[in-house]
Amino acid sequence: MSTQIRLRNCAKTFADGTRALAPFDLTIEGGETIVLLGPSGCGKTTILRMIAGLEFSDAGGVISFDGDDVTRQSIEKRRVGMVFQSYALFPNMTVAENVAYGLKVHGVPGKERDARVDAMLEMMHIDMLADRAIDQLSGGQRQRVALARAIAVQPRVLLLDEPLTALDAKLRVRLRTEINALLRKLGITAVYVTHDQEEAMALGDRIVVMQKGEIAQIGTPREIYRKPQNPFVADFVGAANRMTGQMRDGRLHIGTHVFDAVDAFDPRHGAIIDQGPVELYFRADGLSPCDLDEAHFTGRVEAVSYLGERLRLTVSGIGPQAITMDTHADDVIEAGADVHCRVNADRLTVFPAVAAQS
Numbered sequence: 001m002s003t004q005i006r007l008r009n010c011a012k013t014f015a016d017g018t019r020a021l022a023p024f025d026l027t028i029e030g031g032e033t034i035v036l037l038g039p040s041g042c043g044k045t046t047i048l049r050m051i052a053g054l055e056f057s058d059a060g061g062v063i064s065f066d067g068d069d070v071t072r073q074s075i076e077k078r079r080v081g082m083v084f085q086s087y088a089l090f091p092n093m094t095v096a097e098n099v100a101y102g103l104k105v106h107g108v109p110g111k112e113r114d115a116r117v118d119a120m121l122e123m124m125h126i127d128m129l130a131d132r133a134i135d136q137l138s139g140g141q142r143q144r145v146a147l148a149r150a151i152a153v154q155p156r157v158l159l160l161d162e163p164l165t166a167l168d169a170k171l172r173v174r175l176r177t178e179i180n181a182l183l184r185k186l187g188i189t190a191v192y193v194t195h196d197q198e199e200a201m202a203l204g205d206r207i208v209v210m211q212k213g214e215i216a217q218i219g220t221p222r223e224i225y226r227k228p229q230n231p232f233v234a235d236f237v238g239a240a241n242r243m244t245g246q247m248r249d250g251r252l253h254i255g256t257h258v259f260d261a262v263d264a265f266d267p268r269h270g271a272i273i274d275q276g277p278v279e280l281y282f283r284a285d286g287l288s289p290c291d292l293d294e295a296h297f298t299g300r301v302e303a304v305s306y307l308g309e310r311l312r313l314t315v316s317g318i319g320p321q322a323i324t325m326d327t328h329a330d331d332v333i334e335a336g337a338d339v340h341c342r343v344n345a346d347r348l349t350v351f352p353a354v355a356a357q358s
C-alpha cells in the first residue's frame with residue numbers, strides 16, 4: 001500500500017550554472033524511511049524538492065511513484081506531505097484550522113474533516129491545543145501541528161526537511177523518537193533531510209550520504225557506520241580515527257606490526273588493496289587498552305571523558321592525529337598517563353592513501 005519512489009538518471013543544474021546534483025539513481029521502497037544526510041549545500045533539499053514536484057530534473061531524469069511516471073506532475077497531483085524547518089503554518093488560524101486546511105482544499109466534508117482533525121491532534125498529543133493561535137505555541141508544538149497538518153491529508157509520501165533543526169537539543173531527541181514511532185505506525189514512505197548524523201542513524205531504515213551533489217554511499221545505519229565506502233563517509237558519519245600503514249602482499253603493516261585480518265577491499269575500484277600505502281579509518285573500538293606484553297602501541301592520554309557505560313580516551317603519540325578509544329567505565333585512567341593498546345584489525349577500514357586524500 002505504501003508508495004515506492006524511483007528516481008532514474010535525475011540531475012540538476014540551476015539556471016545560473018550551479019550544478020546541484022550530478023546524475024543519480026535512487027529507489028525508495030514503500031514504507032521505508034530514507035534519510036538524506038550530508039553537509040550544507042550537498043544537494044539534499046534539491047532531491048526532496050524534486051520528489052515533491054517543486055523542482056524538476058534536468059532532461060532525461062524520470063521519477064515514478066509505484067511505477068507511475070510523475071516526472072512532470074505538479075505537487076498537488078503527487079499527493080506528498082511536507083514538513084519544513086520553518087513551520088510554514090498559517091499564523092492567523094488556530095491549530096485545528098491549520099490541520100483542517102488541507103482537508104478543506106481536498107474537499108473532505110465537514111463532519112469527516114472534524115473527525116480527522118481530532119484524530120490527528122490526538123496522535124500528535126496536541127488535542128488540548130486545538131483552539132490556540134499559532135503564535136501562542138512553542139517551537140516543538142508548532143512542529144507537531146506541522147506534522148499533523150502534513151499527514152492529515154493521507155499523503156502517499158511524507159517529506160521532511162530538517163524539521164527538528166530549530167528546536168533545542170532535548171526536545172529534538174524527544175520529537176525524533178516520536179516521529180520514528182509515527183512513521184512506523186503509519187507505514188508511510190518518508191524522506192527525511194538532515195545534516196545531523198545522530199538523527200540520521202536514529203531515523204533511517206537506510207541513509208543516503210551525499211557529498212557535493214553526488215551520492216557517496218547508500219546503506220543501513222550499520223553499514224554506513226561500520227563499512228564506510230570512502231574516506232568522506234568515514235569522516236562525516238561519526239568522527240573517525242586515522243592511521244597510516246602499508247599493504248604488502250595482502251597483509252597490513254603498521255610500523256613493525258603485521259596484521260592479516262583486515263577489510264582491505266576498495267569499493268570505489270572494486271578491488272582488493274594488495275600493495276601500497278594506505279590510510280586506516282576506525283571508530284573508538286579500533287584500538288583497545290591492554291597490558292604491555294600484548295600491546296602494539298603505547299600512547300599518552302590527553303583527555304578522559306565519562307560517557308556513562310564507558311570512558312572515552314583521547315590519546316596522542318600513535319597516529320598523525322590524536323585517537324579516541326574507549327575503555328570500561330570503572331577503569332582508573334587519568335590524563336597524562338601512558339596507555340598501552342592493541343589494534344583490533346577487524347575494526348579497521350582500509351583505503352588507498354591516494355583516495356584518502358581526495
Ligand code: ATP
Pocket residue numbers: 014015016018019020038039040041042043044045046047195
Ligand atoms: P542545506 O543543508 O544548506 O539546506 P542542501 O544539501 O539541502 O543544503 P541544496 O539546497 O539542495 O543543498 O543546494 C544544493 C546546491 O544548489 C547549493 O550549492 C545551492 O547553493 C544550490 N542551489 C539551490 N537552489 C538554487 C537555485 N534556485 N539557484 C541556484 N542554485 C541553487
